[in-house]
Amino acid sequence: MPDPEQPAPAPTRSIPALRMLPSRPLRWLLQGCAWLCLALGIAGVFIPGLPTTVFILLAGWAAARSSERLHLWLWQHRLFGPMLQDWAAGGRVGRRAKWSASAAMALGAAVVCWAPVPSWVRWFSLTSMACVLAWLWARPET
Template identity: 40%
Template sequence: MVRILYLTAGIIALTLGFIGVFLPLLPTVPFVILAAFCFARSSPRFEAWLLDHRHFGPPIHAWRRNGAIPRYGKWMSTAMLGGSGVIGLFLLPGYWRFVPISVAVISGLWIWSRPDA
């Protein structure tokens, strides 16, 4: 039963990661790393496929080795977080407009604190 839950969570995480390729507000790499974590506990075949994937594999390997994030990923996430924060400043009412910018700053600081892959 636990294996099925991990497999389901992995498929959902991978789907969200794929959607994140096209939506700037949804991150891709964290969901792909989560999917690899779930597949490692549920399906060695899916885990191997994800680790061998041309685009998704290298960030997972870098994360597993030393918690590293590729510099390109850091720049892209910073740009997307910044864009989302600015959009929130203009579209949200009152003090809610500061929530996206706060999340962007906190997330960006954490991302840039990780080693480069």
């Protein structure tokens, strides 16, 4: 019988099976992609307009096909793990991540609107951000 004084263990989500690719050069390429996406995701925390969640999801996808060690580290990481676990549980994105992405894109849109850039760059950037935001807010929440 469980002791009522002891806190219940935190629920853990099982780690999805790796889908390793047979070709060694392709695994190296995907592992490089995973590390690059991880670096861009970390940079996205500090650089307005650069997404974090998308790059972490791409890093998780590439790591699951190229490196068991990196995949397990990402899946169990205290910051990146919940993003990957929510996505694996049905493509869910947390409300906090949605608001953070919206704020970062609003700041990026303001910079693009006031910067001396060609009008096609401005419209392309604003349209891309609007499409990403529409897709993001259509995702189920955690």
